[in-house]
């Protein structure tokens with residue numbers, strides 16, 4: 641099932657997500673839905689809060705990129721970045737902030753501690769695009785967006801578009817929730833000729 645994605649400005653992002661305490665069938669079902677949603681929306685990462693769930697987990701799949709073609713999609717539960725180093729500029733976008741992309745400076749190497757689908761604690765070290773996606777998703781779980789790293793001047797130039805997003809005035813090819821309303825806007829169905 642494709643889940644609607646919550647947009648920038650929704651109260652779901654106002655506070656940090658709570659710890660996941662147990663994994664049950666409903667949780668597994670939600671993960672399946674999140675992978676499906678991420679694929680349909682052409683995302684490479686999706687945090688629980690982006691689909692309206694206030695518990696700390698995210699899904700990641702960077703296998704569409706040549707250098708990660710053997711990457712096995714990941715579920716990261718209660719993720720925590722315990723070490724980071726270096727610096728790198730990379731362009732970021734976000735399914736919750738459609739139409740806006742910006743170059744963001746972040747550490748290029750991280751160590752992530754997380755729990756996997758068996759609830760086992762793991763630590764992985766990564767860099768490049770994978771480190772980037774993970775940092776972006778962990779930020780979502782803390783109530784932070786990539787645009788929070790922009791200068792006040794740059795942010796000011798984006799303000800009119802952010803105001804529109806907060807009103808739900810967006811065009812996306814995936815369903816979204818109008819901030820603060822729980823009302824879902826579905827994309828126009830594609831005509832059969834497109835398939």
Ligand code: ZN
Pocket residue numbers: 733734735736776780
């Ligand atoms: Zn995002």
